Amino acid sequence: MDKLETVQKEQTCFHCGDEVKHQTYEVDNHRFCCLGCKSVYLLLNEHQLSRYYQYNAHPGSSVKEEANRYFYLEEENISKSLLDFQDERMSIVTLYIPGIHCSSCIWLLESLHKLHAGVASSRTDFLRKEVRVTFYHQQLSLKQLVELLASIGYPPVISLQDTTQDKVEEQKNHLVRKIAVAGFCFGNSMMISFPEYFGIGAFEKDYAQLFGWINLTFALPVMFYSGSDYFVSSLKSLKQRRLNLDVPLALGILILFVRSAWEILNGTGAGFSDTLCGLIFFLLVGRWVQQKTYHHLSFERDYRSYFPVAVTKIHEGQEKTVALANIQVGDRILIRNNEIVPADAILLKGQACIDFSFVTGESVPVEKVLGEIIYAGGRQTEQIIELEVVKPVSQSYLTSLWNAPEQAERKVFFQSFSNKISRYFTPILLSIALASAFFWGSAGDAQRAWSAFTAVLIIGCPCALALSSPFTLSAVLSVFDRNGLFMKDTLAIEKMAEINTLVFDKTGTISTLSDDRFHFEGKLTAMEASMVFSVCRNSNHPQSRKIAKAFGETCRILPMSSYVETPGSGIQATIAGKDILIGSRSFAATDKDLFKVAGTYVRIDGETKGVFCVEQKWRSGLASVISNLSHGYRLHLLSGDGEKDAKALSLLFPHKEYLNFNQLPADKLSYVEKLQHNCQKVAMIGDGLNDAGALKSADLGIAVSDDVNNFSPACDAIMSGASFEKLPRFFGFAKRAMRIIYSSFVISLLYNLLGMYFATQGSLSPLIAAILMPLSTITIISFTSLATRLYAYKYHL
Amino acid sequence: MSAIFFLIGCSVLIALLFLGAFIWANKSGQHDDTYTPAIRVLFEDDFPSEEKELDRQVNLGEENK
Numbered sequence: 001m002d003k004l005e006t007v008q009k010e011q012t013c014f015h016c017g018d019e020v021k022h023q024t025y026e027v028d029n030h031r032f033c034c035l036g037c038k039s040v041y042l043l044l045n046e047h048q049l050s051r052y053y054q055y056n057a058h059p060g061s062s063v064k065e066e067a068n069r070y071f072y073l074e075e076e077n078i079s080k081s082l083l084d085f086q087d088e089r090m091s092i093v094t095l096y097i098p099g100i101h102c103s104s105c106i107w108l109l110e111s112l113h114k115l116h117a118g119v120a121s122s123r124t125d126f127l128r129k130e131v132r133v134t135f136y137h138q139q140l141s142l143k144q145l146v147e148l149l150a151s152i153g154y155p156p157v158i159s160l161q162d163t164t165q166d167k168v169e170e171q172k173n174h175l176v177r178k179i180a181v182a183g184f185c186f187g188n189s190m191m192i193s194f195p196e197y198f199g200i201g202a203f204e205k206d207y208a209q210l211f212g213w214i215n216l217t218f219a220l221p222v223m224f225y226s227g228s229d230y231f232v233s234s235l236k237s238l239k240q241r242r243l244n245l246d247v248p249l250a251l252g253i254l255i256l257f258v259r260s261a262w263e264i265l266n267g268t269g270a271g272f273s274d275t276l277c278g279l280i281f282f283l284l285v286g287r288w289v290q291q292k293t294y295h296h297l298s299f300e301r302d303y304r305s306y307f308p309v310a311v312t313k314i315h316e317g318q319e320k321t322v323a324l325a326n327i328q329v330g331d332r333i334l335i336r337n338n339e340i341v342p343a344d345a346i347l348l349k350g351q352a353c354i355d356f357s358f359v360t361g362e363s364v365p366v367e368k369v370l371g372e373i374i375y376a377g378g379r380q381t382e383q384i385i386e387l388e389v390v391k392p393v394s395q396s397y398l399t400s401l402w403n404a405p406e407q408a409e410r411k412v413f414f415q416s417f418s419n420k421i422s423r424y425f426t427p428i429l430l431s432i433a434l435a436s437a438f439f440w441g442s443a444g445d446a447q448r449a450w451s452a453f454t455a456v457l458i459i460g461c462p463c464a465l466a467l468s469s470p471f472t473l474s475a476v477l478s479v480f481d482r483n484g485l486f487m488k489d490t491l492a493i494e495k496m497a498e499i500n501t502l503v504f505d506k507t508g509t510i511s512t513l514s515d516d517r518f519h520f521e522g523k524l525t526a527m528e529a530s531m532v533f534s535v536c537r538n539s540n541h542p543q544s545r546k547i548a549k550a551f552g553e554t555c556r557i558l559p560m561s562s563y564v565e566t567p568g569s570g571i572q573a574t575i576a577g578k579d580i581l582i583g584s585r586s587f588a589a590t591d592k593d594l595f596k597v598a599g600t601y602v603r604i605d606g607e608t609k610g611v612f613c614v615e616q617k618w619r620s621g622l623a624s625v626i627s628n629l630s631h632g633y634r635l636h637l638l639s640g641d642g643e644k645d646a647k648a649l650s651l652l653f654p655h656k657e658y659l660n661f662n663q664l665p666a667d668k669l670s671y672v673e674k675l676q677h678n679c680q681k682v683a684m685i686g687d688g689l690n691d692a693g694a695l696k697s698a699d700l701g702i703a704v705s706d707d708v709n710n711f712s713p714a715c716d717a718i719m720s721g722a723s724f725e726k727l728p729r730f731f732g733f734a735k736r737a738m739r740i741i742y743s744s745f746v747i748s749l750l751y752n753l754l755g756m757y758f759a760t761q762g763s764l765s766p767l768i769a770a771i772l773m774p775l776s777t778i779t780i781i782s783f784t785s786l787a788t789r790l791y792a793y794k795y796h797l
Numbered sequence: 798m799s800a801i802f803f804l805i806g807c808s809v810l811i812a813l814l815f816l817g818a819f820i821w822a823n824k825s826g827q828h829d830d831t832y833t834p835a836i837r838v839l840f841e842d843d844f845p846s847e848e849k850e851l852d853r854q855v856n857l858g859e860e861n862k
Contacts, residue, residue, distance in 0.1 A: 051841065055840075103836045103839070103840075106833060106836055106837065107840050110837070124833055125829075125830045125833055126830070126832050126833040126836065127830065127832050127833070128830075174823075176823055176828060177820055177823055180816060180819050180820060180823070181816065184812060184813075184815075184816045187812070188808075188809060188812055191808075192805075207801070210802075214805070214809075
């Protein structure tokens with residue numbers, strides 16, 4: 001057992017836990033998978049921060065991607081717009097770091113002051129994945145701070161949205177404070193009311209008056225502070241000539257207060273103050289439960305968060321960093337390897353091979369010739385290029401795509417179940433109240449008519465109904481959350497339950513470009529393979545590392561006589577007198593070669609030997625997901641790619657005619673809208689910018705992402721790629737959840753009917769109200785949470 | 798029986814104190830992040846003590862002058 005463990009220890013990287021294939025990186029008896037991990041370890045050791053490794057095993061994240069360039073932070077306007085606060089000495093900045101995942105991360109990020117004297121203090125918010133750093137800007141610039149964070153494996157994500165959007169403070173409703181006040185009054189008013197429930201002796205009648213007054217005092221803050229939201233909301237909905245659920249609630253609260261005040265002031269009764277306080281307390285708790293949000297996930301992204309913050313502009317022969325907002329038509333800009341073209345522009349200089357996969361869904365990079373227009377959103381995969389901007393950033397092809405569904409806001413306003421019910425609920429409730437008042441009134445008993453009228457409105461107050469949706473849906477929300485599906489809000493679950501048509505995107509959604517799986521098109525002899533391996537193992541480029549990893553077991557290491565690596569192009573080396581070129585197509589391939597695919601080309605001795613292609617892989621469980629969903633849902637497929645996978649897919653999907661290829665982003669949008677016109681409830685499941693329009697206009701947009709913290713377009717839900725096989729269960733569970741809500745609605749109606757029996761006779765005593773109201777509330781809360789958990793267990797979620 | 802006025806007064810006053818304390822805690826941001834402090838408290842205590850931090854800031858201030 002011990003032996004096994006040591007063997008395992010040796011095979012994984014001490015820093016990030018990845019598999020270690022080579023034994024080149026080793027310090028202090030610890031092995032590392034790459035130079036990046038090793039250097040982080042050395043840096044932390046140097047500053048006595050090695051405790052980082054004690055809290056968790058392998059806490060680091062391997063620095064797989066090339067370090068992002070933060071050159072734009074030198075520009076003062078940009079860095080200033082990111083700061084929260086600045087005086088002569090100190091600056092405070094809040095940075096979003098998606099890499100935060102364990103307690104070691106918190107510890108390290110709060111020990112930044114040991115790493116650099118320029119950091120005064122730092123605070124981590126784990127749930128928001130944010131770090132708030134106070135630093136002395138004379139010793140440490142913002143750029144240096146960000147680079148320091150990146151160097152220890154926590155690169156902050158800075159997007160254009162951060163700099164252009166005024167940091168709107170979240171609208172704070174002080175809901176927690178309102179709950180506290182309501183809870184305080186509820187408890188105290190309950191205590192004061194007990195004597196009344198147990199019966200006050202005749203000689204203690206004086207106290208009844210006193211208790212009444214105290215109760216009324218407790219009701220005041222609850223009514224006017226805690227309950228104010230319900231009045232505001234119901235007034236708003238009345239103005240729009242709609243009846244939402246807050247209308248009967250506000251009516252009930254108002255009547256409760258008026259009747260209690262009237263009884264207490266007249267000395268005719270004890271009033272319902274405790275019921276009033278309890279009602280508002282439970283309602284607010286329900287509201288609070290419903291408000292669950294994911295602070296670290298953003299569902300409202302627009303094009304600005306995808307674009308770079310700044311670009312390099314060439315002005316009078318000099319390179320200058322300019323904020324994207326200041327880029328104008330006619331400006332010359334430089335785009336380096338792996339940077340995104342921010343505006344529609346003409347290629348002036350250099351070799352452009354643009355990867356539009358995120359914009360169009362087409363996985364093969366496109367080569368562009370001088371003078372051709374390059375649309376915004378593409379990623380340059382080769383060396384530096386020079387471009388002239390022809391359209392402002394805000395009017396580029398990509399941005400217009402993103403904004404299109406906004407202009408045609410055809411999305412129907414979605415009515416939640418409780419709002420649908422309340423349209424009928426309020427009129428029925430009012431007519432019962434009026435009928436009973438009329439009945440007793442015509443019998444000549446005005447006193448009884450008044451008490452029956454108010455009692456009906458009080459007892460009919462749909463408290464339990466108002467609680468059933470929040471408690472059920474928030475329980476569903478947390479079940480989904482555990483399983484890697486993050487919903488924007490509880491309304492999204494109700495939408496999910498009504499879906500009858502699913503539209504899938506292909507690349508990135510039902511298939512992944514798996515990083516580790518290569519295939520080599522062409523042929524290599526054993527000797528040639530060893531050559532390729534020997535060259536690649538010297539490079540730190542991710543692609544080279546993958547190739548070296550794949551070849552590592554079978555190949556020998558050959559001595560090299562020369563080695564030159566050109567960033568963005570490839571490697572040129574000489575082994576045994578033979579020239580070896582490994583790299584991009586324009587670098588390593590000859591013009592007349594046969595391989596017409598994107599990938600890493602290999603040329604040995606002037607002859608193109610072949611190309612390493614990344615294999616497209618279907619997501620695991622795709623076949624069962626499709627066959628499960630085909631019962632009950634119409635399944636469509638929209639792909640930006642060509643028809644090369646049509647055959648494989650037509651075997652999976654039940655309806656061949658629903659498979660569509662070569663779809664432009666605009667086609668996808670109109671396809672979804674066409675389905676909606678045929679009265680279908682459409683869920684779009686996609687990933688890239690090419691689906692942005694469709695995701696937005698669909699009834700439910702689910703963005704699939706292998707790393708949920710990564711960029712994803714605006715949507716209703718974000719699903720982790722690993723959870724793809726759970727998709728049918730997610731939809732089934734959402735439907736179940738709605739059934740739970742319907743049943744709890746029936747239960748709450750039964751309670752209402754029971755109360756009505758007393759209410760219509762005008763004999764509702766404060767004691768009955770005080771028992772019925774909390775009892776129904778507790779029944780509903782326990783029923784919904786138990787039922788939801790039971791179904792979650794049944795669905796294996 | 799007039800003790801009851803005193804008792805009710807006392808109990809409500811004490812309850813009000815607690816309500817005030819809760820609202821103060823809420824205002825000062827103690828409920829903004831309810832997760833991280835729970836982890837932070839488990840770390841070994843090797844943060845620079847407040848005095849040291851003050852010293853450092855004073856030193857820095859002098860250097861800047």
